[in-house]
Amino acid sequence: MANNKFETLAVAVSGYKEKCGSWPNPVTTDMVEASLGGWLSECRAAFDADTLSVEQLEILNSRIPGWYTKVGPTWENRAKTLSSYLLENGSLPDRSHWLHQWLTVQSGLARCGFLGQEKVQWIRNHCLGLSDFGAPSAPLWKIG
Known part of the structure; x- marks a missing residue:
């Protein structure tokens, strides 16, 4: 159930990237973009801290190709x-x-x-x- 929301957000980030050609920015006045960018930043931080579940990692990798970049x-x-x-x-x-x-x-x-x-x-x-x-x-x- 909790990963249903996780997957929904992953799809939203993927759609944003496809539409805009860039990753959503967590520091912007656009509330939707900031929300998606903040979520993606949290996912990247969780990956660095090794706190993502296997299921979450699979969702990110399948729904958002290239989601994780070190110093991009x-x-x-x-x-x-x-x-x-x-x-x-x-x-x-x-x-x-x-x-x-x-x-x-x-x-x-x-x-x-x-x-x-x-x-x-x-x-x-x-x-x-x-x-x-x-x-x-x-x-x-x-x-x-």
Whole structure:
């Protein structure tokens, strides 16, 4: 019964990808896209944490080919945009800026151990002032 909803969401994500040509974004003002993108991000995080059931993994693989990407072009482009922004401005963007919202999501995933070590390392190595990014004891927005 619970996987019925899981499969319905997988079909919705697949339909979104087919219609729009890209994965749904969890950080957007479009509530449907944000919901689908958030769900897909949670699935990817669950896969990294090895908490998906065999049935859920089968649904994802059959309904959404290519659903799991490590550091894909979308994530990498956003991370590079953040890195450039920090170099140019020396501080984080305003809270209303999409980069701030994206970094908030990444930080939360990192603190819970769901972001993936290679992404955490990428941010630590390439984003000025975020060398302790993802560390449980690090302040959320410590720059310097």
